[in-house]
Structure formats: C-alpha cells, structure tokens
Amino acid sequence: MIPAIQVENLHRHFGQLRAVDGVSFEIPAGCVCGFIGSNGAGKTTAMRILATLDYPTHGNVRIGGVDVVEEPWKVRHRLGWMPDHFHVYAHMSVTEFIDFHARALGFRGAERRQRVTEVMEFTDLAVIGDRPADKLSKGMTQRLCLGRALIHDPEVLILDEPAAGLDPKARVELKHLIRLLADEGKTIFISSHILSELGEMCDSLVFINHGKIVHHGDAQSLLRHTESNGGILLDVQLAADPAALAHWCRMQPNLEFVETTKSGGRLRMANEDPVQIAALLARMIKDGLPVIEFHREQRNLEAAFMEMVSRTAHAPPPLIRPASMEQTKP
Amino acid sequence: MTPPPIPTPSAPPEKVILQDFPDRLSPILVKELRQGLRQPAFLIAFLCLQVLMCIVVLTAAAAHRGPTEDSAAGVMVSGFFFGLLGIVLLVVQPLRGLNALASEIKNDTLDLLLLTRLNAWRITSGKWFALVSQSALLVVAVLPYLIMRYYLGGMQLFSELLGLGFLFLVSASVTAMMVGFSATPSVLLRGLVAAGLVVFLLVSMQGFSVFYMFRRMGGLFSVLSPSTADQYRSLAAVILMFVFCGYYLLEMGATNISPAAENRSTMKRTVGLVMLGTLYFLVPDLTGMLISFWMIVVILLVIDAVSERSEFTASVLRPFHRLGTAGRIGGWFLLPGWPNGLLYVLLLGVATMLMTATELLVSVDVDESAAVVAACFAILLLPAAIRVVFMQRMRNPFAAYIIALMGSLVVGIVLLSLVAATGGREGVLPLILLSPICGFLMLGGNEYTGGVLALESMGAMIYWGVAMLCAAPHRERVAALYRHLDNKSENPTPPAPPADDP
Numbered sequence: 001m002i003p004a005i006q007v008e009n010l011h012r013h014f015g016q017l018r019a020v021d022g023v024s025f026e027i028p029a030g031c032v033c034g035f036i037g038s039n040g041a042g043k044t045t046a047m048r049i050l051a052t053l054d055y056p057t058h059g060n061v062r063i064g065g066v067d068v069v070e071e072p073w074k075v076r077h078r079l080g081w082m083p084d085h086f087h088v089y090a091h092m093s094v095t096e097f098i099d100f101h102a103r104a105l106g107f108r109g110a111e112r113r114q115r116v117t118e119v120m121e122f123t124d125l126a127v128i129g130d131r132p133a134d135k136l137s138k139g140m141t142q143r144l145c146l147g148r149a150l151i152h153d154p155e156v157l158i159l160d161e162p163a164a165g166l167d168p169k170a171r172v173e174l175k176h177l178i179r180l181l182a183d184e185g186k187t188i189f190i191s192s193h194i195l196s197e198l199g200e201m202c203d204s205l206v207f208i209n210h211g212k213i214v215h216h217g218d219a220q221s222l223l224r225h226t227e228s229n230g231g232i233l234l235d236v237q238l239a240a241d242p243a244a245l246a247h248w249c250r251m252q253p254n255l256e257f258v259e260t261t262k263s264g265g266r267l268r269m270a271n272e273d274p275v276q277i278a279a280l281l282a283r284m285i286k287d288g289l290p291v292i293e294f295h296r297e298q299r300n301l302e303a304a305f306m307e308m309v310s311r312t313a314h315a316p317p318p319l320i321r322p323a324s325m326e327q328t329k330p
Numbered sequence: 331m332t333p334p335p336i337p338t339p340s341a342p343p344e345k346v347i348l349q350d351f352p353d354r355l356s357p358i359l360v361k362e363l364r365q366g367l368r369q370p371a372f373l374i375a376f377l378c379l380q381v382l383m384c385i386v387v388l389t390a391a392a393a394h395r396g397p398t399e400d401s402a403a404g405v406m407v408s409g410f411f412f413g414l415l416g417i418v419l420l421v422v423q424p425l426r427g428l429n430a431l432a433s434e435i436k437n438d439t440l441d442l443l444l445l446t447r448l449n450a451w452r453i454t455s456g457k458w459f460a461l462v463s464q465s466a467l468l469v470v471a472v473l474p475y476l477i478m479r480y481y482l483g484g485m486q487l488f489s490e491l492l493g494l495g496f497l498f499l500v501s502a503s504v505t506a507m508m509v510g511f512s513a514t515p516s517v518l519l520r521g522l523v524a525a526g527l528v529v530f531l532l533v534s535m536q537g538f539s540v541f542y543m544f545r546r547m548g549g550l551f552s553v554l555s556p557s558t559a560d561q562y563r564s565l566a567a568v569i570l571m572f573v574f575c576g577y578y579l580l581e582m583g584a585t586n587i588s589p590a591a592e593n594r595s596t597m598k599r600t601v602g603l604v605m606l607g608t609l610y611f612l613v614p615d616l617t618g619m620l621i622s623f624w625m626i627v628v629i630l631l632v633i634d635a636v637s638e639r640s641e642f643t644a645s646v647l648r649p650f651h652r653l654g655t656a657g658r659i660g661g662w663f664l665l666p667g668w669p670n671g672l673l674y675v676l677l678l679g680v681a682t683m684l685m686t687a688t689e690l691l692v693s694v695d696v697d698e699s700a701a702v703v704a705a706c707f708a709i710l711l712l713p714a715a716i717r718v719v720f721m722q723r724m725r726n727p728f729a730a731y732i733i734a735l736m737g738s739l740v741v742g743i744v745l746l747s748l749v750a751a752t753g754g755r756e757g758v759l760p761l762i763l764l765s766p767i768c769g770f771l772m773l774g775g776n777e778y779t780g781g782v783l784a785l786e787s788m789g790a791m792i793y794w795g796v797a798m799l800c801a802a803p804h805r806e807r808v809a810a811l812y813r814h815l816d817n818k819s820e821n822p823t824p825p826a827p828p829a830d831d832p
Binding site: 048087 | 353358360
C-alpha cells in the first residue's frame with residue numbers, strides 16, 4: 001500500500017544553513033502523526049516542502065505516491081494545509097472567505113454552496129457567517145483556517161502549530177475537531193508544542209532537532225527510549241535551602257543534580273534499582289537533609305522531549321561549505 | 331466527481347446563500363471586488379468625486395447664460411471633470427494597486443492562494459482587473475455630469491469621449507504597472523515609485539487641466555482623431571505601448587510571486603519578441619519613433635531578464651526536454667532566471683542591431699543613434715554584472731539590480747562632472763568603460779560619437795561576458811536537471827493513482 005506521506009533523504013539548505021538535513025520517514029494512510037521539535041528545528045521548512053510551498057535541495061517527498069516537485073498541482077488536490085501564522089482578509093465576512101476559497105479550488109454553483117455549508121457547519125462557523133473574518137477571536141480564526149483547509153475534502157492534512165496561542169477551551173475544541181477528522185480516516189501530520197495532547201492524539205511521533213530526525217515511533221517508545229538512556233528522575237522536596245541538596249549531590253556517585261525546583265531539586269540517578277533508590281533516601285536522611293517528599297518523577301512527553309533536546313544541544317547547527325550552496329533540485 | 335462529505339451534522343444544514351457574483355468570474359476578481367468596494371479609499375474617492383462634480387455643475391449652471399459655441403461654463407465643467415477624474419484614475423487607483431500583491435506577501439496569504447487552482451498570473455491579473463473594474467464604476471458614476479455639461483454648450487462630444495477613453499486606457503496601464511511593481515518586497519523601492527508617480531502625474535494633470543481649459547484640447551484630440559494612415563499607425567503604436575507596458579509589468583509581478591514550479595518567463599519573453607516584431611512593422615517610417623518605442627520595450631525586457639530569480643524545478647524544464655534539441659536551444663533564451671535572461675539579452679541585442687541597421691539607412695545620424703542604442707545596453711548590463719559579482723547574497727535580485735543601476739548612474743554622473751570640470755571632454759572617453767552613462771551624456775552632435783559607439787559596445791560586451799562567467803554554476807544545474815529528466819524518461823516510475831479533482 002502506498003504511504004500517505006513518504007519522505008526520503010530530504011535536505012533543504014538556505015545558504016550555509018542546513019534547515020532540513022537528511023530527513024526520512026513514512027506515514028501510512030489514515031494515521032495521525034505528530035511532528036515535534038524546538039523552534040528552528042526545521043519543522044515548518046519540512047512541512048512547507050510537504051505542502052508544495054517550498055522545494056527540497058535534495059531528496060524526494062511524495063504525497064499519496066505523487067512527487068511534490070514533479071507534480072505539485074496534483075499534490076495540492078490531495079492535501080489541506082494549515083499554516084502556523086494565518087491572516088484573514090479585511091472587509092470580508094466569514095462566509096465570503098470560505099466561499100472565495102471554494103471558488104479558488106474550482107467548485108462551482110450548487111456544489112460550491114454545498115461545500116461551503118458543510119465546512120461551516122463542521123467547524124461551527126455557520127452561526128458567525130456574517131461577522132467580519134478579521135474580527136474573530138484566535139480560536140475562531142483557527143477554525144476558519146481549518147475550514148479553509150477542508151473545503152476540497154483532502155486525504156492528507158498538514159497542520160503547522162494549529163493550537164498555538166489558543167486558550168484551553170479553544171484548544172480542546174480544536175482537538176475535538178482533529179479527532180473527528182482522524183475518525184474519518186484522514187492522514188494528519190501535525191506539529192505542536194503541546195506534547196501531552198499530541199501523545200494522546202497521535203499514532204506516531206516524529207522528533208526533529210537541528211534538521212535531523214532524532215526519534216520516530218509512538219509516545220511509549222519515546223518514553224522508553226529516553227528513560228533507558230538517561231536514567232530515572234527523582235523529585236526531592238526539602239524543608240531547607242535547596243542549595244544544600246545540590247551541594248550534597250555533587251559528592252554522591254551515580255547521581256546528578258538536574259535542576260532546582262521550588263523547594264528542592266530534581267535529581268537523575270543512573271539506574272532504577274529499587275534497593276539503590278531506598279539507600280539513597282537513607283543516605284540523605286543520615287546526612288541531615290530535611291527531606292519532606294521523595295518520589296520518582298512520572299515522565300511525560302515534555303520531559304522526554306527535553307531529554308532528547310538536551311542530548312543533541314551540544315551539537316551546533318550544521319553548516320555546509322559555500323561551494324554546495326545549490327538551490328535547485330536535481 | 332463529488333467529494334465525500336466530511337462529518338455530517340445531525341440535521342441537514344441550510345445552504346449558504348452567496349450569489350453576489352456569478353461563478354464564471356475569476357475567484358480572485360470576486361474576492362478583490364468584495365474587498366475593494368468596501369475599502370475606505372474607494373468609498374472616499376467615489377463620494378468626493380460625486381460631491382465635487384455636483385458642486386461644479388451647479389455652480390456652472392448658476393453662471394450659465396444660455397448655450398453658445400464658446401461657453402466658458404461648459405469648458406470649466408469639462409476641465410474639472412477631466413481634472414478630478416484624472417486624479418482619481420491616474421493617482422488614487424494606481425496607488426491602491428501598489429499595495430495589491432505587497433499585502434498578500436506581507437500577511438503570508440499568498441501561500442494559501444497558490445495552494446488553490448490560482449496561478450501567479452491569475453492572481454496578479456485578477457487584482458489588476460478588480461481595480462480597473464472599480465475605475466470603470468467611478469467613470470460610469472460621473473458620466474451623468476458630462477451629459478449635463480452638454481447643455482451648458484461648447485462641447486465636442488466625440489473628442490471628449492475619446493479623451494475619456496484614452497484617460498481610462500492610461501489609467502488601466504499605469505494601474506497594471508503598479509500592481510506588477512507591488513510584488514517587489516522592498517518597501518523603499520515601492521515608496522519611491524509611489525512618490526514618483528504622484529509627482530509625475532500631478533504635474534501632468536495640472537498641465538492637462540490647464541491645457542484643456544484654455545486650449546480646449548484641440549491639439550490632443552487631433553492626435554486622438556487620426557485621419558491619415560500614418561496617424562492611425564502611430565496611434566495604434568501608442569495604444570499598443572500602453573497595453574504592452576501594463577501587461578509586462580503585470581507579468582513581472584506574477585514572476586515575482588510565482589513558485590519555483592511555475593514558469594512565467596517563457597511566455598513574457600516570447601510576447602516581448604512578438605511586440606518588437608509588431609513595432610517594426612507597425613510604426614511608420616519615422617526613425618525616431620520606432621527607435622524610441624523599440625528601446626523602451628528593450629529596456630523593460632533587459633531589466634527584467636537580468637534580474638530574475640534563477641530557481642526552478644525539473645517540472646519547468648519538462649516541456650523543453652520533450653522537444654529535444656530544438657527545445658534545449660529554445661531553453662537557452664526562454665528558461666526562467668537571469669543566466670538564461672543574459673542569453674535572451676544577446677538575442678535582443680542582435681535584433682536591435684538588425685533593426686538599427688535597416689532603419690538607419692534612411693537616417694542621417696547613423697552613428698549617433700547606434701551609439702545611443704549601444705549606450706543603453708551598456709548602462710543596463712553594468713549593474714547586471716555588478717549584481718552577480720558583488721550582490722549575489724541579496725535575497726531579491728530585482729531590488730539588488732535597481733540599487734546597482736541607481737548607484738552606477740549616480741557614480742557615473744559625479745565622475746563625468748569631476749573630469750569634465752578639470753580636463754575637458756577628451757578625458758572622459760576612457761571613463762566610458764567604467765561608467766557607460768558618461769558616454770551617453772557626451773552624445774549630441776559632436777566629434778566623439780564614433781569613439782563613444784566603440785567604447786559603449788565594448789563595455790556592453792565586457793559586462794555581458796562577466797555576468798555570463800558567473801552563470802556557470804547555473805548552467806551546470808540545468809544540465810543536471812536535463813540528465814535527471816533523461817534518466818526518468820529511460821526508467822519511468824509507475825504512475826501515481828489519480829487525484830480526486832473537485
């Protein structure tokens with residue numbers, strides 16, 4: 001079966017900067033895949049190439065088996081794109097905005113009116129159809145953007161930070177809409193900074209850092225991956241100055257002080273042997289640290305992501321020699 | 331094929347009724363009209379025009395003492411009519427065009443348009459057509475005042491309607507130029523163009539109104555009412571020039587916003603060549619007129635060809651690849667990007683030499699006209715060479731080229747002034763190779779014409795050669811793209827399943 005999204009050895013160079021550097025992954029049809037990376041990691045560049053808005057320096061990208069460089073117009077029929085920054089036109093109502101995009105996508109007459117109606121109902125925009133499109137709240141604007149991306153009923157949806165800047169209520173509503181679309185069998189490739197929500201929503205996650213894929217799998221595999229390599233985290237609360245904990249940690253073998261918290265600190269232990277954890281607590285008490293809380297931290301995707309980023313943080317952004325500053329895809 | 335419905339709500343939705351514009355209109359035109367007719371700039375222009383015309387007609391009617399052949403009241407109304415309408419059509423509407431594509435670029439909405447079925451040309455031309463439609467609406471709305479003016483006497487109906495048509499044509503052409511220029515990302519350049527347009531057109535309009543009021547447009551309308559074949563051909567050439575300049579600037583704007591997979595260059599360069607051929611056969615045997623019009627077109631074509639982005643994908647090359655050797659040769663001149671643009675400039679140079687050679691057989695100032703042509707090429711190619719050698723890092727090649735052009739002109743004029751002030755004109759001749767504008771300014775019926783012609787020609791060839799040397803990496807990339815297409819045609823991949831077209 002042809003994957004919905006197929007990326008092979010994708011490179012995108014801007015002058016000396018390698019924004020995307022040898023990225024490869026596949027997303028089967030009907031899957032929801034999260035795309036995670038810190039700012040400047042190359043997410044938006046890669047997504048823009050997938051959406052035919054940019055082109056690769058090297059490598060191949062296919063949407064439903066169609067090459068985005070060779071036949072971009074065919075790809076555009078198959079995908080819906082939701083950008084991270086979405087501006088709407090002034091002097092235009094919500095209905096007129098959706099209607100314009102339906103016209104621009106080639107819908108005519110009754111079919112156009114039908115599509116506009118369905119999209120506005122699905123995104124709950126029908127009740128505010130007469131309102132100026134540029135006077136909507138952020139949440140409603142994102143719905144409008146999603147509605148625009150859905151007009152031609154695409155097989156693949158590429159959503160770049162759709163929840164950015166939304167309040168919790170709007171975020172929940174947007175998540176609900178995305179779930180409905182996933183239930184319809186659409187392939188959704190979504191980037192977001194709200195990793196816990198992505199973990200719940202996505203079948204797989206692609207982590208990118210400095211233009212390279214650092215992990216591809218489901219949320220559980222990521223947690224296992226980072227945990228097994230990085231040890232376990234312990235959260236310790238003290239009834240005294242947290243600096244004492246940091247000082248104490250420096251003298252302990254196989255123990256690292258990660259960071260100071262509100263009234264204590266976060267420690268990383270090299271292994272998760274329960275006997276050794278108990279011995280650690282006993283040593284703390286014996287050495288006079290007034291421990292009032294000691295527990296193993298429940299890892300979440302944010303922590304795993306931070307772990308992943310910190311591991312690659314020492315590597316500088318990859319540069320290439322000016323001689324290879326080519327822009328055209330062979 | 332009807333696409334499957336997306337999640338259906340429990341109750342069947344009521345259909346949205348939006349039938350303000352028919353389906354056959356371009357989507358971008360519909361969008362621009364919906365927005366444009368509500369914009370304050372249009373509403374204010376519309377209302378001001380109505381109020382002022384109303385005041386003028388009422389005042390003239392009060393002062394009217396019966397219809398005469400030479401009614402001062404009638405002439406005054408016509409003067410105000412053309413003056414006010416001219417300001418709106420030649421200043422306000424074109425200035426609105428200067429923001430047309432810039433606002434889409436600034437707000438990142440262009441990407442969303444390009445993901446639809448609209449290509450760069452449809453977007454650009456749709457925006458222009460919407461502005462021209464609004465101009466037409468403004469004209470139609472004030473036509474009743476022209477009819478009322480008829481009763482005040484002294485009206486030349488046919489001539490004034492011709493004048494109105496000419497005004498509208500110029501407005502459409504200037505608006506097209508501004509819409510095309512609005513794709514330039516540099517705010518400074520757009521601001522300079524806007525300021526230049528306002529100053530130039532306000533000065534022109536002042537002359538136009540004064541001329542109209544006191545001379546009653548006799549001279550201008552005689553040009554617009556040709557009687558001989560040569561006059562008809564001259565008028566047709568003038569109209570063609572306005573149409574071409576508007577079209578070409580629109581195409582330049584479309585090229586600026588087009589994605590790397592869309593080729594606009596082949597069409598516009600072909601149209602440019604057709605335009606030159608048409609001018610050659612259309613313009614009557616008045617050497618000065620043909621050379622002037624020809625050089626205006628060539629200057630436009632050269633500036634565009636040497637300042638185009640050089641990025642395109644394999645899909646752009648495919649039509650040339652299919653045509654085999656002929657296609658590859660055509661691609662040298664017609665593929666997008668400044669490296670191929672340089673070869674196109676060579677073609678223009680050869681065509682200009684042929685035109686000059688045939689036309690100058692009937693002319694006395696053979697050398698001087700040839701020197702002017704050579705100087706124009708040298709002046710345009712020097713900044714092209716400067717840009718590709720020193721300014722490759724600037725993201726917008728057109729802005730870089732214009733900066734280099736302005737810089738070279740200013741430096742040339744300063745150098746000429748300094749040298750001429752100290753050592754006379756002989757000392758300037760060697761400077762021509764460094765600053766071709768010096769040679770151009772030295773021309774004027776003197777003994778240096780031959781030397782200027784030789785040095786300007788040599789300079790043009792040197793600058794062209796330098797720029798071509800810098801185009802070598804691009805030629806390698808094009809060759810790689812051709813090899814890629816060769817490989818694909820030898821080992822075709824199985825076709826992808828068809829897309830569900832809406």
